[in-house]
Structure formats: C-alpha cells, structure tokens
Amino acid sequence: MSKFDRRNFIKTTSLTAAFASSYVFSSTDSRKNEQMYMGDFSAPKLNKIKAAFLGVGYRGKGHLKLFASLPGTEVVGISDLYEENILKSNKILENMNISTDSIKTFWGDDKKWKKMLSEVMPDIVFISTDWNSHGEMAVETMKNGAHAFVEVPLAMTIKELWDIIDTSEKYKKHCMMMENVNYGREELMFLNLIRNGQLGDLLHGEAAYIHDLRFQMNEETRGTGSWRTLEYEKRRGNLYPTHGLGPVSQYMNLLRSEDTFKTLVSFSSPAMGRKKFGKENFPSNHKWNNLNYQNGDINTSIIKTYLGRTIMVQWDETSPRPYTRLNLIQGTKGILAGGPTRAAFDKGFENYTKDSKEWVKGEGIDRLYEKYDHPLYKRLNNQTKNTGHGGMDGIMMYRIVECLKNGLPLDQNVYEGCAWSSLIELSSNSVNNDGEPQSFPDFTRGDWVNTNTFDIIS
Numbered sequence: 001m002s003k004f005d006r007r008n009f010i011k012t013t014s015l016t017a018a019f020a021s022s023y024v025f026s027s028t029d030s031r032k033n034e035q036m037y038m039g040d041f042s043a044p045k046l047n048k049i050k051a052a053f054l055g056v057g058y059r060g061k062g063h064l065k066l067f068a069s070l071p072g073t074e075v076v077g078i079s080d081l082y083e084e085n086i087l088k089s090n091k092i093l094e095n096m097n098i099s100t101d102s103i104k105t106f107w108g109d110d111k112k113w114k115k116m117l118s119e120v121m122p123d124i125v126f127i128s129t130d131w132n133s134h135g136e137m138a139v140e141t142m143k144n145g146a147h148a149f150v151e152v153p154l155a156m157t158i159k160e161l162w163d164i165i166d167t168s169e170k171y172k173k174h175c176m177m178m179e180n181v182n183y184g185r186e187e188l189m190f191l192n193l194i195r196n197g198q199l200g201d202l203l204h205g206e207a208a209y210i211h212d213l214r215f216q217m218n219e220e221t222r223g224t225g226s227w228r229t230l231e232y233e234k235r236r237g238n239l240y241p242t243h244g245l246g247p248v249s250q251y252m253n254l255l256r257s258e259d260t261f262k263t264l265v266s267f268s269s270p271a272m273g274r275k276k277f278g279k280e281n282f283p284s285n286h287k288w289n290n291l292n293y294q295n296g297d298i299n300t301s302i303i304k305t306y307l308g309r310t311i312m313v314q315w316d317e318t319s320p321r322p323y324t325r326l327n328l329i330q331g332t333k334g335i336l337a338g339g340p341t342r343a344a345f346d347k348g349f350e351n352y353t354k355d356s357k358e359w360v361k362g363e364g365i366d367r368l369y370e371k372y373d374h375p376l377y378k379r380l381n382n383q384t385k386n387t388g389h390g391g392m393d394g395i396m397m398y399r400i401v402e403c404l405k406n407g408l409p410l411d412q413n414v415y416e417g418c419a420w421s422s423l424i425e426l427s428s429n430s431v432n433n434d435g436e437p438q439s440f441p442d443f444t445r446g447d448w449v450n451t452n453t454f455d456i457i458s
C-alpha cells in the first residue's frame with residue numbers, strides 16, 4: 001500500500017473500531033458536564049514553573065536535579081518521610097548554587113505531603129514515592145490546583161486509574177506518567193523509522209521489563225527494596241509493565257486515532273527465585289523469609305489491539321539473566337529490535353544487508369542511527385547525554401518544562417499512562433483465572449479516535 005492508502009485504510013478501520021469501542025469497552029459512567037476530554041489538552045503557559053517534590057529517594061532526587069538545572073524553574077517544596085532525604089536534596093541544590101532558603105520542607109509522617117500541597121501552592125508536583133501511594137497523591141495534587149507528574153506505574157488498580165481520569169478531566173490538570181523510556185535514543189529512532197514508513201504496516205510488538213533486581217532485597221528498612229519486595233507477595237501478574245509497553249504503544253499510535261488496546265491474556269511461571277534468594281542470603285527468621293512469594297517470577301501477557309495487532313509483554317525482576325526491554329516491532333516491510341539494537345528490511349539496507357534474512361548490525365546500525373536519529377534526540381542530545389539512563393531522563397525533563405512553558409500538549413497524555421498501567425490489574429485478573437481474556441477499559445470513553453499522534457516528529 002502507498003503511504004496515502006495505508007493512512008486511509010487505517011483511518012477507516014479505526015473509525016469502525018472507535019464506534020465499537022465506545023460501547024464495548026467503557027466501564028464507567030459517561031463524562032459529566034463539568035469534565036473535559038484531556039487527550040490533546042494544553043494548559044495555559046507558565047513563565048516560571050514552581051514545583052514541589054513528593055518523595056525524594058533514589059528517583060525523586062534525580063528529578064529534582066534535572067528540573068532545577070533548567071531555566072525558568074523554581075523548587076518551592078520538598079516532602080519525604082525522612083529528614084535525611086530532605087537534607088540531601090537541599091545539598092544537591094546548594095551544589096548547583098541554588099538558594100534553598102525559601103523552599104518549604106515537610107517530613108516525619110506519611111501525611112505531611114498534604115500540608116505541602118495546600119501551603120506551597122505549586123504549579124506542578126513530581127511524585128516519586130512507592131507504587132501504592134501514586135494514585136491518591138496524583139488525585140490530591142490535581143484537586144489542589146497543580147499538574148501531576150508521576151513516576152511509573154501511574155497507579156496499581158483500575159479503580160485508582162479511573163479516579164485519576166475523572167479528576168484530571170474535572171480540574172483540567174495534566175497528569176503525566178513519566179515514562180522515560182519513550183525518550184531513549186533507540187526508541188526514538190525506531191519511532192522515526194516507523195513514521196517514515198520504513199517498516200510498512202505494523203503487525204506485532206514485544207515489550208518487556210526484564211531486570212534482575214534481587215539485590216534490592218538488601219535494602220531492608222529504607223529504599224526501593226524495602227517496599228518493592230512486599231509487592232511480590234501481594235499481587236500476581238505483571239507489576240511493572242510500562243517501560244516496555246510505552247514505546248510500543250506510541251509506535252502503533254495506540255490511543256491516538258489509529259488503533260487502541262482491546263484484550264489481554266496473561267500467564268505466570270512458578271514463583272521460585274525470591275524464596276531461593278531469601279533463603280540463601282538472609283537468616284531463616286528474617287522478614288524476607290516469612291513472605292509468601294505468590295507472584296510467578298516470569299509473567300507473559302499478550303495484548304490484542306482493535307486492529308488485530310498483537311503485543312507480547314513480559315516482566316521478570318527475579319531471574320538471573322541480563323537486562324532487556326525487548327523493544328521489538330514487526331512490520332510488513334521489516335523488523336526492529338533492541339538489546340542490542342538490530343534491524344532487518346525486506347529490501348535490505350544500503351550496502352550492509354541485501355534482504356531481511358540478516359540483521360543490520362555493527363557499522364550498519366551506526367549508519368541507521370546517523371540517517372534516522374529522531375529530530376528530538378538530535379536537538380537535545382548535547383545537553384542531556386550525561387543525564388540518567390543514557391540521556392532519556394534529561395530529554396523527558398526538558399520536554400516537560402518546554403511544553404509547560406509554551407502551553408503545548410504533553411508528549412504522554414493521562415489516558416496513555418492509565419492504559420499502560422492498567423496491565424497490572426488486567427494481567428493479575430487473567431493469571432488468577434487461568435489466562436481468561438480481559439477487556440481493557442476505554443479510559444478515553446471513545447475519544448481516542450480524535451486524539452492527535454505523538455507529534456514531536458519534526
């Protein structure tokens with residue numbers, strides 16, 4: 001199909017899909033009069049952005065540093081459970097020659113953050129606490145008149161995700177889940193290749209978070225492992241789906257007029273690795289050895305989209321193996337895959353390959369990057385390359401600030417954060433029911449068909 005025919009085909013099929021979706025997938029009441037669809041929402045420009053930070057542990061401190069390094073920003077409040085983290089955050093700012101005199105700090109109990117929201121009246125709040133507090137904190141942030149920027153996942157339950165949607169639509173506030181992986185060089189380059197038509201029509205994606213995090217169990221009382229280890233007992237299914245799924249969702253233009261999430265099935269392997277690690281590394285009466293690790297070590301879900309495309313999503317934070325997000329996308333003209341970056345095209349690539357029977361790699365991949373690096377990466381790489389996760393954290397923060405200052409829609413809307421995070425409960429329900437198919441809630445209530453594509457392509 002020509003590019004034009006392809007777009008027409010997709011548009012016609014999508015419109016049929018949208019019609020069906022508006023009644024098949026809605027699982028809550030219709031939008032109330034006071035609510036507004038937020039798919040392409042842009043807030044009034046902010047000349048100076050006043051931010052409060054809620055949770056400044058491992059991740060929150062990184063956001064604080066990146067935000068404060070950009071012009072036209074001001075830190076007005078910091079909240080954490082522990083004074084030590086507040087002091088370390090202040091030190092970060094002082095080392096950047098930023099005065100901390102007027103920053104209000106809140107610590108010491110788990111409700112002080114509410115005081116911060118009402119007392120410092122920030123424009124935006126960065127929420128980087130443990131998974132179970134995100135939902136409530138995002139909702140309260142918006143009710144207090146601020147935009148919410150929330151670490152992954154956005155919330156753990158579909159009920160909380162609907163609360164976030166309803167609040168964002170009522171108070172007209174952004175709620176962006178900060179999926180940094182969508183700003184990775186590889187992911188942006190793949191997006192650029194896809195939008196340039198180099199893969200043809202998309203058929204299938206593979207996304208994952210496979211990261212051996214057993215070492216976090218050494219954080220016994222504070223820090224990530226102290227709360228994350230408990231999650232392997234609480235739930236079954238995929239606990240951390242968004243790093244892999246976010247980019248594949250935007251490659252396929254899911255929730256952005258072309259296609260959307262439809263159904264999911266999910267299975268988990270036996271749960272063995274955490275118990276084994278606990279036994280081998282902690283005394284027999286240690287709290288880690290009294291947990292019932294019921295969540296299978298490896299979870300595999302398959303999503304079917306409305307156009308019938310498939311996405312395999314895997315999660316494994318326990319098994320001994322190297323890190324990967326898979327990041328694979330198959331089209332009718334070729335395939336792209338991550339870890340390490342590979343590509344194959346039906347017609348080959350320049351002098352490097354002659355058809356799709358061999359991967360473009362090595363110098364061929366260098367040439368592919370040279371030719372198809374995303375314009376956003378090219379524009380920002382010089383200033384962000386030394387920031388976290390290979391530069392993706394810096395690009396994400398730059399874009400958040402740039403969009404807020406210029407009154408532009410954000411690169412990830414509230415519906416994307418909710419759909420990507422909904423895998424947690426959907427996969428759990430499917431695993432608990434021997435792989436029974438689960439329907440995705442349509443958080444857009446049928447309006448995904450009117451939402452513009454991820455638009456920083458030029």
Ligand SMILES: NC(=O)c1ccc[n+]([C@@H]2O[C@H](COP(=O)([O-])OP(=O)(O)OC[C@H]3O[C@@H](n4cnc5c(N)ncnc54)[C@H](O)[C@@H]3O)[C@@H](O)[C@H]2O)c1
Nearest residue numbers: 055056057058059079080081110128129130151152223224
């Ligand atoms: N996007 C990424 O690449 C990435 C990387 C690491 C972590 N994360 C995410 O970031 C979030 C935080 O993870 P982390 O590793 O920084 O954990 P962490 O335990 O190091 O930090 C969480 C902080 O939140 C604070 N906190 C918890 N409840 C609070 C409350 N009621 N009031 C005030 N402060 C509170 C804790 O004191 C702690 O300092 C998680 O959602 C995690 O999944 C994302």
